[in-house]
Amino acid sequence: MPDTETLAPEKPAQSDAPEQVLVFEDVSIYFEDHPVLQNVSFEVYRGQTRILLGPAGVGKSVLLKLANGLLKPDAGRIFLFGQDISRLSEDELLHLRGRVGMVFQESALFDSLDVEDNVAYRLEEEHVPAQECADRVLEALRFVELEHTLQKFPSELSGGMRRRVAIARAIISKPDLLLYDSPTGGLDPITSTTIIELVVKQRDFYGTTAMLVTHRLQDAFVLATHYYDAEKKSMQPIPNNGLNANTSFLVLNDGKVVFDGSTQELVHSNDPFLKEYLS
Amino acid sequence: MQEYTLLSVQAFGNLFRRPFYGADLITQADSIGVGSLPIVILTGFFTGGVLALQSASTLAQFGAKAVTGELVSLSMIKELGPVLTGLMLTGRNASGMASELGSMQVSEQIDAMRALGTDPVKKLVTPRVIATIVMSFFLTIISDLVGIAGGGAVSISLLGLDASQYFHTAYQTLQYPDIIQGLLKPVFFGFIISTVGCFFGMTTKGGTQGVGKATTQAVVVASVCIIASDFILSRVLIGIFGR
Numbered sequence: 124m125p126d127t128e129t130l131a132p133e134k135p136a137q138s139d140a141p142e143q144v145l146v147f148e149d150v151s152i153y154f155e156d157h158p159v160l161q162n163v164s165f166e167v168y169r170g171q172t173r174i175l176l177g178p179a180g181v182g183k184s185v186l187l188k189l190a191n192g193l194l195k196p197d198a199g200r201i202f203l204f205g206q207d208i209s210r211l212s213e214d215e216l217l218h219l220r221g222r223v224g225m226v227f228q229e230s231a232l233f234d235s236l237d238v239e240d241n242v243a244y245r246l247e248e249e250h251v252p253a254q255e256c257a258d259r260v261l262e263a264l265r266f267v268e269l270e271h272t273l274q275k276f277p278s279e280l281s282g283g284m285r286r287r288v289a290i291a292r293a294i295i296s297k298p299d300l301l302l303y304d305s306p307t308g309g310l311d312p313i314t315s316t317t318i319i320e321l322v323v324k325q326r327d328f329y330g331t332t333a334m335l336v337t338h339r340l341q342d343a344f345v346l347a348t349h350y351y352d353a354e355k356k357s358m359q360p361i362p363n364n365g366l367n368a369n370t371s372f373l374v375l376n377d378g379k380v381v382f383d384g385s386t387q388e389l390v391h392s393n394d395p396f397l398k399e400y401l402s
Numbered sequence: 403m404q405e406y407t408l409l410s411v412q413a414f415g416n417l418f419r420r421p422f423y424g425a426d427l428i429t430q431a432d433s434i435g436v437g438s439l440p441i442v443i444l445t446g447f448f449t450g451g452v453l454a455l456q457s458a459s460t461l462a463q464f465g466a467k468a469v470t471g472e473l474v475s476l477s478m479i480k481e482l483g484p485v486l487t488g489l490m491l492t493g494r495n496a497s498g499m500a501s502e503l504g505s506m507q508v509s510e511q512i513d514a515m516r517a518l519g520t521d522p523v524k525k526l527v528t529p530r531v532i533a534t535i536v537m538s539f540f541l542t543i544i545s546d547l548v549g550i551a552g553g554g555a556v557s558i559s560l561l562g563l564d565a566s567q568y569f570h571t572a573y574q575t576l577q578y579p580d581i582i583q584g585l586l587k588p589v590f591f592g593f594i595i596s597t598v599g600c601f602f603g604m605t606t607k608g609g610t611q612g613v614g615k616a617t618t619q620a621v622v623v624a625s626v627c628i629i630a631s632d633f634i635l636s637r638v639l640i641g642i643f644g645r
Contacts (some may be wrong), residue, residue: 193513217519231514234505245518248421292518 141168143202144300144332145190150199152185159185161378162199167300170369172326172333174343177375178400183336184228186375187302190334191223192216204299221245224293224331225302229309230285232277232292238264239273242291249296263291267321283314290321294331301325303335307342319345320358326369327351340401346370347386374400405605409527410597416521416528426529434495434530435537439544441490446545449482450474450552458561470563471572474553479576479584483546485632488591491538492624496599499530500620503603504613512604527604531596538592539585546584579643587635591628598624 145167152160159182167173175183188194189201192208201208203223208216232241240247242263246256264270267287277285286306293301303322307315319342325331327350337343345358347370352359361367372389374382376396382389389397458470503526506512515522550572557563602620606612 188513191517193516213521217516217521220517220519223517225514225517227510227514227517229509231510233511233514234509244520248518248520 146202148200150196172370175336175373181375222299224298226289226293228304230289263295267291301333324351406601412523413527413531416524430529430533442541446548447552450549451556454553454556471568472575475572478549484587487542487545488628496595496620496624497617499599500603501617504606504616507606527600534596535592538588542588583639594627
């Protein structure tokens with residue numbers, strides 16, 4: 124397997140003023156008159172990894188779908204790369220989504236396509252030449268260490284492998300924003316660690332802005348306390364109990380943001396809900 | 403109803419917008435057209451046969467057994483060919499579309515498609531609608547021909563009718579309005595089958611149970627719509643052509 128160092132990042136240098144990638148302004152959404160999210164506001168800046176925590180059924184996945192324009196808010200505004208997506212038509216959104224990669228909760232791989240075609244899907248839609256397409260598919264699959272599964276169908280893969288293919292599909296276009304919807308949900312601890320390692324690798328290697336939904340606290344804290352060591356080709360704890368400065372938390376409860384801040388602030392919060400949730 | 407109308411309009415509007423998914427259209431045409439050929443041939447053949455068998459005994463009472471070919475030909479081309487082909491396509495394809503798209507919907511594959519920058523209506527619905535309309539048209543022609551042949555086989559082998567007389571009367575009785583009626587109906591039926599199937603698939607909710615429900619609803623609604631629209635179309639076309 125070739126070194127991951129060959130996967131040179133193609134990111135522009137970070138400017139001094141942090142660029143807002145995603146902004147929620149007083150966003151509310153209702154399903155059949157039932158409020159799912161109410162007046163949710165937060166920002167995601169370039170290079171940041173925001174971890175979205177909260178109990179099951181609180182609206183975390185809905186929030187990610189709103190961020191990608193897959194759902195429309197009933198109130199408030201959502202800015203993606205500076206554009207108010209709540210006002211964009213579906214055609215305009217389809218174009219904008221070219222800059223966003225999304226990993227779905229259950230992988231959402233296309234059953235009728237093999238791994239190669241699943242990963243290549245976006246490139247084929249963009250009519251990328253066949254050879255370039257094949258090279259980039261291989262590159263993305265090497266990143267998730269699944270280059271041997273090219274001709275397999277999703278039904279032939281394990282749950283963890285499907286998530287890794289979903290990650291490969293999301294990163295193949297080198298997106299400016301990655302949205303992970305419970306990438307470790309329903310997986311065993313070892314496989315979960317493999318997936319989180321890939322998220323850390325993507326964060327530290329490419330520096331892609333990301334938003335990750337999870338209800339597994341251990342995964343969230345691994346993300347905040349580990350870095351990817353390119354030499355050892357594995358995830359390592361940040362020395363001296365350090366924390367990743369670009370990783371911060373957002374906690375939802377009852378459809379509202381109850382916490383928005385750093386790892387330190389989260390663990391030292393005196394909020395009764397957060398204390399109970401983290402305990 | 404609003405959502406159904408919107409989906410139908412979008413499906414047709416996509417014909418004039420890029421990209422055009424030609425490969426998907428061919429795949430669907432193969433699946434719907436070639437895949438449905440055996441059931442359409444079998445249904446057409448035996449319907450023509452039983453039509454000859456049943457009508458010959460009644461016609462014989464009036465000394466008109468010789469016009470069995472005429473009756474089979476007109477019945478098959480104006481009514482039974484289009485309707486039975488439509489119902490067979492509903493059973494096989496409306497259910498297939500609803501369950502396939504429904505499964506994609508509940509497993510978030512439709513959302514994934516949108517997230518990957520593809521319009522699912524353009525990619526999934528438009529090819530199915532166009533393929534069903536085109537294939538329904540040609541399958542009906544095959545059903546008509548096979549039905550007349552089936553009626554002929556029964557008339558000649560079991561009823562002792564003369565082959566040339568059967569086929570001569572079957573051919574001579576047909577006029578252009580009959581052919582037009584018989585070929586217009588499958589276009590409408592193809593539209594109903596595909597849009598209803600895709601609509602229930604694309605609006606599936608509630609996991610695997612929802613997929614089953616959507617499939618059943620698609621078959622029931624499309625079947626009823628075909629029979630109801632057949633009556634309306636027949637009335638309108640008879641009004642226009644006078645036969």
